[in-house]
Amino acid sequence: MSWTGEDTGQQINDGHPACSGCGMILGVRHLLEEAGEDSTLVIPASCASVVQGVYPYTAFDVPVVNTAFAASASTASGLRQAYEQQDEDTNVIVVAGDGGSTDIGLASLSGALDRDDDILYVLYDNEAYSNTGFQKSGRTPGGAQTTTTPTGRIGRQKDIDEIVSAHDPAYMATASPGFVPGLRRKAEKGLAADGISFLHLHAPCPPGWRIDTDETVEVARTAVSSALWVLFERERGGEYTLNNPSVSAFRNPDPVAEYVEGQGRFDTATDADVEALEEQAAQNIEYFGQFTDREVSPR
Amino acid sequence: MSADLDRPAERPAGTEILSGTGAVARAVRDAGVDVVSAYPITPQTEIVESIAEYVETGELDASFSRVESEHSALSAVMGAAQAGSRTFTATASQGLLYMSEMVWWTAGARLPVVMAIANRALGPPWNIWGSHTDALSQRDAGWSQVFAASVQEAYDLTLAAYRIAENEDVMLPAMVNLDGFTLAHTMQPLELVSETAAHEYLGEISIPHELDVENPRGYGAMTGGEDFWRFRRRMMDAMAAVPDATRGALDDLADVTGREYDLVYTYRTDDADVVIVGLGTMAREAEVAADLLREEDGVDAGVVRPILYTPFPEDEFAAAVGDATPVVLDRSTSFGRGGILTRDVVMALDRPVASVIAGIGGQSVDYEDMARIVRQAEPGETAWFGGEIQ
Numbered sequence: 015m016s017w018t019g020e021d022t023g024q025q026i027n028d029g030h031p032a033c034s035g036c037g038m039i040l041g042v043r044h045l046l047e048e049a050g051e052d053s054t055l056v057i058p059a060s061c062a063s064v065v066q067g068v069y070p071y072t073a074f075d076v077p078v079v080n081t082a083f084a085a086s087a088s089t090a091s092g093l094r095q096a097y098e099q100q101d102e103d104t105n106v107i108v109v110a111g112d113g114g115s116t117d118i119g120l121a122s123l124s125g126a127l128d129r130d131d132d133i134l135y136v137l138y139d140n141e142a143y144s145n146t147g148f149q150k151s152g153r154t155p156g157g158a159q160t161t162t163t164p165t166g167r168i169g170r171q172k173d174i175d176e177i178v179s180a181h182d183p184a185y186m187a188t189a190s191p192g193f194v195p196g197l198r199r200k201a202e203k204g205l206a207a208d209g210i211s212f213l214h215l216h217a218p219c220p221p222g223w224r225i226d227t228d229e230t231v232e233v234a235r236t237a238v239s240s241a242l243w244v245l246f247e248r249e250r251g252g253e254y255t256l257n258n259p260s261v262s263a264f265r266n267p268d269p270v271a272e273y274v275e276g277q278g279r280f281d282t283a284t285d286a287d288v289e290a291l292e293e294q295a296a297q298n299i300e301y302f303g304q305f306t307d308r309e310v311s312p313r
Numbered sequence: 314m315s316a317d318l319d320r321p322a323e324r325p326a327g328t329e330i331l332s333g334t335g336a337v338a339r340a341v342r343d344a345g346v347d348v349v350s351a352y353p354i355t356p357q358t359e360i361v362e363s364i365a366e367y368v369e370t371g372e373l374d375a376s377f378s379r380v381e382s383e384h385s386a387l388s389a390v391m392g393a394a395q396a397g398s399r400t401f402t403a404t405a406s407q408g409l410l411y412m413s414e415m416v417w418w419t420a421g422a423r424l425p426v427v428m429a430i431a432n433r434a435l436g437p438p439w440n441i442w443g444s445h446t447d448a449l450s451q452r453d454a455g456w457s458q459v460f461a462a463s464v465q466e467a468y469d470l471t472l473a474a475y476r477i478a479e480n481e482d483v484m485l486p487a488m489v490n491l492d493g494f495t496l497a498h499t500m501q502p503l504e505l506v507s508e509t510a511a512h513e514y515l516g517e518i519s520i521p522h523e524l525d526v527e528n529p530r531g532y533g534a535m536t537g538g539e540d541f542w543r544f545r546r547r548m549m550d551a552m553a554a555v556p557d558a559t560r561g562a563l564d565d566l567a568d569v570t571g572r573e574y575d576l577v578y579t580y581r582t583d584d585a586d587v588v589i590v591g592l593g594t595m596a597r598e599a600e601v602a603a604d605l606l607r608e609e610d611g612v613d614a615g616v617v618r619p620i621l622y623t624p625f626p627e628d629e630f631a632a633a634v635g636d637a638t639p640v641v642l643d644r645s646t647s648f649g650r651g652g653i654l655t656r657d658v659v660m661a662l663d664r665p666v667a668s669v670i671a672g673i674g675g676q677s678v679d680y681e682d683m684a685r686i687v688r689q690a691e692p693g694e695t696a697w698f699g700g701e702i703q
Contacts, residue, residue: 052526056392069540072531077524079395080533081388082414088385092350092392092400093524095376099347099398104526122388125381 025051030073032065035227037217037234038138039065040191042109045136045213048201051076053105054093058086058119060111061145061219062138084118086110087126090133098132105134105205112139112153116174127181130209134201137174137212140219148222155242156294157287158279160222166282170294175214179248184209187247190216192234193259200247209250216243224278233276235259239268241295244302254305264299264310324508331503333467333496337403337429337489338363339503340471342373343511346401346427347518348393350378350386354408355441356493357431361403383408387415387428394424395532397523399475399515402426405493406433409447413454419486420455420548422533425478425520426486428456429471432593432644433493434674442675443493445592445644449622449653451488455548457555458488458623460592462578464501467491469566469574470620472506475515476562482554484520490622492594494675510569552624559621576626577633578618581607585615587687588634590658591642592622595672595683599642602683614687622654627661640667640690642683651695667691671698 025046032039038061046053055078057063063080067073081089086108093106115123115137126133142160143149149162152172159166178186185207189197197215204211216237218230225233237243238259245257256264270292274280280287296312303310324343331339337360341349349368351361367373376393380386383404390400404412409430419426434444448458457477461467471489478487491497506514522532536544556576563574580600582588587606589599596618606614617633619626639662643652650656655668667690672678678686678698689702696702 051529054396054524054526064535066531066534069531069534069536072529072534074531075529077526077529078531078534079392079524080531081391082418084384085388085391085415085418088350088380088388089392089395091378091380091385092348092389092394093396095348095350095378095389096393096396096398099374099376099393100396102396121381122385125385128381129378131378 025049025053025075027073027075030065031067033221035220035230037191037219037230038062038140038215040230041138041189041197041215041217042136044194044198045201046076048198049105049107049205053107054079056081056086056090056093056106056108058110058114059083059145060114061140062109062111064145083114084122086114086119087122087135091126091129091131094131094133108133108135110137111145112137112141113143113151116152116172124181127178127183127210130184132208133210134204135210135212136215138215138217140217140222142219142222144219144222156290157283159282166287170290178212182250183212184250185211185247188214188216188243188245190234190238190243190245192231192238193245196245196257196259222279225276229276236268236273236276239263240270240273241267241298242270242273242291244298246302246305254302256302256306260302261306261308264303265308266311267295267299270295326505326507326510328502328504330500331464332359332498332500333461333464333491334359334431334498335363336464336468336503337471337491338367339505340468341401342367343506343508344399344472344475344515345512346373346375347398348376348390348400349402350380350389351402352380352383352386352404352408354383354405356433356497357403357405357408357429359497360429360431383412384415387412387419390426391415391419391422391424394426394520395422395524397518397520399518400426401428403429403431405431406435406447409451410435413451416451416454416456421544423484423522424486425484427471427474427478427489428486429489429491431493431497432490440674441493443495443644444673446646448488448490449645452623452653455552456486456488456623457552457559457621458490459620460490460622461496462593462597462618464496464499464503465572467496468503469570469572472511472514473559473562473566476565477555477558479518480554480558483551483558485548485551485555490593495594504570506569514565514569555624556621556626574620575629576619576621577629578620579633580616582615582617582633582635582637584613585637586613588615588617588637588639589642589683589687590617590639592619592644592654595642595644595678598680599683601680602687605680605684606687610688612687625657625661630661634662638667638692640669640687642669642671642686644672646670646673655695665693668695669698669702670695
């Protein structure tokens with residue numbers, strides 16, 4: 015399958031109302047091209063529920079079930095149950111934000127992981143409640159301004175990947191719109207996995223991160239090159255596999271300051287905030303570095 | 314599911330001794346429900362325990378999902394219904410409140426989910442015993458509600474609930490209420506419908522807005538002020554179709570079982586000067602109180618018991634009460650307004666009624682208590698049994 019401009023049968027129509035440069039819609043477009051038309055989306059309250067369009071229009075060429083904020087994983091579980099009873103093989107895909115996944119929807123996500131329902135859960139992570147105007151979520155980085163942390167978030171991001179990993183899903187991976195081939199490969203693996211799979215998609219948000227709309231891919235890549243966003247995957251019972259972009263980044267990491275300075279949301283970040291993010295990147299290198307044979311640099 | 318546990322091709326009609334919870338589970342089995350999801354809560358738990366056993370032993374070819382909360386239980390069956398399956402869940406009390414968001418979502422999504430409620434008080438203080446406040450708190454969410462007063466009714470009304478919910482003019486979810494413990498845990502003889510007859514009675518489920526990947530549509534998407542009211546207006550019209558749908562469902566069931574039900578059940582009302590009004594088992598007990606009042610007090614007493622509660626069958630109810638003085642036994646509270654049932658009764662009759670809050674949280678109210686209540690209750694007043702009325 016190609017993603018270079020030929021007729022790919024993409025499942026998102028032109029004219030959708032996503033913000034220019036939206037990292038989520040870029041990632042979800044590729045995801046849905048992998049999934050194809052025999053798919054059903056479950057979308058809770060989130061940017062995705064707006065991006066699909068206002069009734070009577072829809073931007074998606076697959077059925078969409080909208081559900082309550084905390085209910086996306088369980089709604090998807092019910093769909094899967096029904097399809098199994100009906101001997102249907104349709105993909106059931108959740109597209110939910112970081113608030114809906116790591117905060118209000120964490121219990122239903124945990125339940126679906128525990129039951130190992132055969133769904134693909136995509137968490138697109140714009141690191142705040144972007145749909146409601148950019149308030150702090152569990153995934154907001156330390157030092158980042160949101161409308162409810164006007165002087166910068168205190169603390170650090172909730173580690174949803176370790177939480178999910180502790181449930182030992184059939185397949186889990188992180189992905190980035192800065193590295194599309196890997197994103198597509200992981201979507202394909204997640205869809206094919208026998209059991210629940212979890213795809214954690216980094217989703218730069220130009221209005222909330224206060225970056226230009228043409229900087230999404232570059233900022234996403236800088237997150238990886240500075241080791242703040244780590245690209246890895248893991249199959250059930252196995253260890254993390256560190257992916258090449260992060261292996262390269264770990265050998266020669268870019269300064270965290272480059273990532274921070276490019277974004278307006280860090281305008282009030284103090285030196286201590288930046289040091290804390292540097293520490294987080296260093297911990298990433300130390301922890302995930304053990305899952306590659308290749309040499310990595312200590313910070 | 315092991316091959317040697319294949320269910321028999323036909324389960325015949327017959328009589329068994331079962332509890333209210335057992336009867337609901339048996340109805341779910343005989344209906345051949347496809348997808349069940351539930352979370353345990355007293356006094357509902359035996360319903361889904363029985364269904365889990367039917368599924369694991371192959372007696373029911375369904376998918377049973379053990380979810381992590383009531384919120385997920387209802388969202389799971391909502392998803393399954395959206396995919397076109399016949400679904401079931403059950404809960405009570407705090408569990409119903411915890412799923413309240415999905416109660417509204419399921420109704421707004423116009424999905425014919427059926428849910429049993431083993432009615433129980435809401436805390437605090439903790440109380441696991443009978444009250445109707447849980448179900449009545451969801452009165453305006455867009456679900457039809459029926460109240461059973463016997464094990465047989467729990468079974469029959471569960472079967473009928475699918476016909477009501479799936480009626481093409483309705484397409485709204487349905488709640489089957491049975492009093493916690495009083496009915497949920499009481500054993501009574503139950504006449505079963507054969508599996509074949511149950512399947513013929515229900516027919517194939519058909520949801521017009523079932524998901525179809527060949528014809529992709531978005532369900533529940535954002536609407537603006539120019540459209541939202543249209544969806545709510547359609548729900549209002551659908552709810553208005555529930556009484557006819559219920560009558561049809563009960564009449565067709567009578568053809569199968571010989572058991573006839575009206576929307577409002579009456580006992581000795583033809584010549585009654587006083588009628589006791591209540592929901593569920595209290596109104597069954599009230600039949601004994603009516604007999605007692607007639608024999609010992611010379612009061613011509615009767616009982617009026619709505620089986621369909623939401624929407625409230627106002628015309629049938631008013632006709633059943635006639636000119637008699639109603640004494641409403643309310644197992645619910647609307648703070649600042651009295652009993653919840655009482656407000657519906659007043660709306661239907663447009664005249665003062667005697668309202669007594671009695672039997673909440675498992676308060677014992679036997680037929681002799683009810684006779685005393687009738688002797689003391691005053692039209693236009695709200696009294697508490699145990700308080701103003703001893």
